[in-house]
Amino acid sequence: MAAKQTFEKAMKQLEQIVQEMESGDLPLEKAIQKFEEGIRLTRFCTEKLDETEKRVTLLMGGTDGQVSEEPFPDHGDKGESVSQ
Numbered sequence: 517m518a519a520k521q522t523f524e525k526a527m528k529q530l531e532q533i534v535q536e537m538e539s540g541d542l543p544l545e546k547a548i549q550k551f552e553e554g555i556r557l558t559r560f561c562t563e564k565l566d567e568t569e570k571r572v573t574l575l576m577g578g579t580d581g582q583v584s585e586e587p588f589p590d591h592g593d594k595g596e597s598v599s600q
Contacts, residue, residue: 523564526557533557 533554537547 521560523561526561526564530554530557530561 533550536542537550537554542550
């Protein structure tokens with residue numbers, strides 16, 4: 517039985533595929549297989565991110581059912597606060 521795919525595992529696999537493809541040492545057929553696997557993993561990651569975004573939006577909904585979207589603070593802003 518194969519281990520369940522996680523976002524983190526998929527990202528690690530994608531990083532490995534990119535490194536292998538960037539090396540330029542793969543024969544064409546192997547490169548195409550890696551590309552196909554990369555596309556599959558990218559779609560999986562995109563779906564996971566979409567699901568997570570929906571869950572967060574649901575959790576952030578107020579008691580009145582309204583969702584307010586606010587940007588995350590930029591940690592590179594030298595301590596300046598985000599004004600609303």
